[in-house]
Amino acid sequence: MSARSLAAFQSTIVAETPFQAVADIIPLSDAKAIYASDASTGKHALTFSALKEFVTSMDLARFGLTREMVICTSMPNGPEAAVCFWALAGRCVFAPLNPNLTMAEVQFELTDLPAAAMITLAGDEKATMVKGCCAQAGIPVIELTPSRTTVGLFTLSGAEVPTPPTAEPTRPSDLALVLHTSGTTKKPKIVPLTHHNLGYGIQFVARTLRRTSAHTCLNVMPLFHIHGLIANVGASLYSESAVVCSSFLGGADFLRKCRAPERDSYPRPTWYSAVPTMHEAILLEAEKEKADGTLDHSLTLMRNCSAALLPPVAKRFLAAFAPGAPGPFTVVPTYAMTESFPICSNPPHLEVKLSTVGPAMGPSLKILKGYPEDVEVDVGTEGEVCVAGECVTAGYLIREHMSQDPNIEAFSLGGSPPGRMLRTGDKGYLDRDGYLQLVGRFKEIINCGGEKISPLELEDQLLDVPGVQTCVCFASPAELLGEVVGVACVVKQGYEPPTLDALRQGISTVGNRFKPAVLVYLDAIPKGPTGKPKRIGLAKHLGLPSLAGGMAVYSVKGTGDTLELPMLHTRTFLGTPVVVPTWTFPLTIRLEMNPDLISSPDHSTHVLEIDDAGCNGLRLTVTCYDHETPCPISSAQAKEAFADVLMKTTERGMLWEAAMASGKQVAEDFCADLYVTDESKELKHSWKPGCHDSPPGKLMRLLGVLDLHDQRDAAEAAARRLSADKVNNKHDR
Structure with a gap:
């Protein structure tokens, strides 16, 4: 591929269709636009013209809702979820929520956005908790009832106001969509996207993939995520090509939907776009069916986005799907994020480099030094991927819980040589052809x-x-x-x-x-x-x-x-000796044992076996009572017997600290094998010269329980002697 042909193609990735609201890019056509994957409903497919008419007639003002208000939805994947975006975004600020959020997450969404209303599917039991959160917060709930005859259409019912506000016309600069980013250590940030951002982004994706009315997309991406809304549904509708709306129920179900559908309820899908975890499930099933000689599909393009697709997986996809495809089969690694959808894409009809996410397709792309240096690096040099353009958000919304403005680190300075660009947080470099090679997240x-x-x-x-x-x-x-x-x-x-x-x-x-x-x-x-x-x-x-x-x-x-x-x-352990002053390890207590020594009740009545995962799985057996006497030793007495060792529990196990336990341990010190059955876990430690002088050995000597190599009776006797000596010494004092 020549640089000239790539540049010529990149020059065509523009937004030619004018629009005020993002829904204006839907063509007027009697062709079928949206199908349901479930043939049992018996509904008619939704046409482009019917969709456009439905979007135009949407009335939210009767519920007292205005253009700048945030309206949430909590719905299962399906045609109604797809249509909600187009119908609601022109009348409010649309905020689709993951229907599987926890109560705390729903409460955070409702207050942080903040939500003016919630739309749920009528009869959806999963929405009960969401409705409860709304009631507690004083947020009205509007119920959505699907049409009985047409895929995707619905009616809304809820408390109406006597005097509806006047509906304002939509402008490109109006907010259309707000989505929370997935937070890691901090609270999620709100990404605002305007009709301008979305209208350009959809056209960039559609023109890159060169979709036409001959194509059909099978969408299994969640429609509370920008990937499903823009790449699958949006690019399809703009291209006057059909989309089949479904949930992802595993690889076998996906491939079943790629075969001839029941009663010709929808066209056979020719492409799809998803994330690597979905691709993996699909690939495993496809490889199994290919080995059985039963793989039958209609796909010619698989697009990956939202996370990196490793080249070995892409090659396996080509090996599984290309031989039986109805035409040339292409794997298309791409790159996008909520803040900028899209960024890069391999051009399907030109050179595809599976190890890269392709060149910039729509927005402009530069590699800068890490924050705060707003300096562009040379080709082939790693740095932070930065992007600017029509599809890029203007910046995160500011909320009271933020300690500082997140946009300070998220964007390069407008007066710097590169200009104001979104810092993606991704590390990568450009090759000599302009293809972006991602290295990983800076935080990863x-x-x-x-x-x-x-x-x-x-x-x-x-x-x-x-x-x-x-x-x-x-x-x-x-x-x-x-x-x-x-x-x-x-x-x-x-x-x-x-x-x-x-x-x-x-x-x-x-x-x-x-x-x-x-x-x-x-x-x-x-x-x-x-x-x-x-x-x-x-x-x-x-x-x-x-x-x-x-x-x-x-x-x-x-x-x-x-x-x-x-x-x-x-x-x-490697050949180099290491200093090990402390160990942290999970406890494994056999079923017949009682961990009373740790929980500190009045008495301990069982033997406690500790599997020391920090020291090659060495088992320490500590007896907290004498089998031969009816009166058990109290846990206080037992703990006093171990006074030379600081022993405390943590969230994931127990931490031992012993002054004499520091020292060197090399591979020759220990040899331990783990034997696992359904009933128990057994660790057997083999003796080696000097093993008692190693840190675990010293620790056991501090406890007074020498490692006697699976001679449990002798170990218990040693523990009893230690306990008795400690008690006697106390009385002597």
């Missing part, structure tokens, strides 16, 4: 002792390791380096779990410091509400302790908010 960069590495650079290589279905790299806390590379890995079905050594060997582009030191096996990668992996704060989310040295492998069962505590499999 892993800082290993002052040297930094991008998680994306590592993930790209780790996906080629046998047994890895998907993975994310993240910053895991470490005592010596501050942070080390952690890998959260989902194991491919039918494969053995990849070892930490295998993952380290699978990375060839960086030194040992940047290779994974912590591995966590997960059932699923934790994700945010829009499907993006939770890299930021993932170690805290999983409850991982700070790594005192070496490397560790954990497993965490469960998904979402039901994650269990991390269970340590192994901990190994």
Whole structure:
């Protein structure tokens, strides 16, 4: 591809269709515009002309609502959610909410926006909590009842005012949409988008993808997210091409909808745009069906946005879908964000570089040094991706809870050489052809002792390791380096779990410091509400302790908010001795044991077994009472027996601190194996010369419980002697 052909194409990415409100870009046509994926409803598809007429006739003034008021919706995905955007944004400021928000999140949205009214789907049981929050806040609820005959149309019912306000005409500078960004450590910020921003953004996407009336989009993106509203629904309607509205119910359901639909209820989809987590589910099912010889689809284009699509995944998509496609099949990596939709896109009909997100398509793009330096860097040099143009928000809305104006760091100065540009927070560089290579989020960069590495650079290589279905790299806390590379890995079905050594060997582009030191096996990668992996704060989310040295492998069962505590499999040390003055580790207490020693009741009546995950899984057995006597030792007496060691509980386990426990530990000190059954977890420690002089050994000697290598009776006897000696010494004093 020549630079001239790319420049010529970029010059066509403009907004030619004039508009006042974003809905003005919908063409007048009797062709069918919006379909439902559920054929059982028996409804007629919504035409472009009928949609435009419905949008024009929308009346919110009868509810006392005016142009500048924020109107929220909380609805399931579907045609009505799609039409709400077009119908309401011209009469108010539209704010679609995720219907799966918690009560606290709903309350925050209602007060922070603030909302003047809430629209919910009639009969939707999930909206009960939302209605309760609205009632508590004094916000009126309007019910939406879908049409019985036409897809997407609806009626609204609620308390009406006797004297409706006069409806003001919509101007391009009016706010059309407000969305909260997904917050990490701070509260989410509000992104305001005008009709001007959205009208330009939709035309930029549509002209880049070159959609026509011959195409049909299958939308499975949530319609409370700008991706679904602009790229899928908006670009389709502007191009006079149809869109099938659906929820995402997994890869098998998606591929079923790409086959011949029931009773020809909608055209076979030719393209879709989604996030990597959705692509992954679709790809896994497609590969399975391809192996069975049953893969049947109608797709010719897959667009990725909102999070990076790793090149190995893109190549697998081409291998799975291209052979059976009705025409040339293209994978299109792109780049956009709520604050600017779009930014970049690979041109589908020109050169697609799967490792990049393509050149700028619509807005202008520059790479600047990190804040506060408003200085552009050279081609090929990494810096912060910055963007300006018609589709870019003017700035975040200011709220009282903010300690400072977020726009100070979010934009370069208007008087600087680059001019006022949105700082995306993404790190990347431009190649000589103008294609943007993303390196990662500045906040996601892993800082290993002052040297930094991008998680994306590592993930790209780790996906080629046998047994890895998907993975994310993240910053895991470490005592010596501050942070080390952690890998959260989902194991491919039918494969053995990849070892930490295998993952380290699978990375060839960086030194040992940047290779994974912590591995966590997960059932699923934790994700945010829009499907993006939770890299930021993932170690805290999983409850991982700070790594005192070496490397560790954990497993965490469960998904979402039901994650269990991390269970340590192994901990190994590198050849270099490390100083370990403290350990943090989760407790594992066998089912028949009682952790009364920790919770401090009057008496402890069971043996407490502690799996010390901070020291190679060494098991410490502490007896809190004498089996042979009917009178148990009180927990106060037991604690006094351990007075030489500071022992305290934390949110995720127990912290031991012992002055004599500092020292050096190398790989030869310990050898521990973990045996797991459905009923229990057993750790067996093999003796090696000098192991009792290691930090764990010293700690046990402080406790008076020597490691007797699975001779439990002798260990318990030692503990009883220690307890008795302590009590006797007290009485002697």
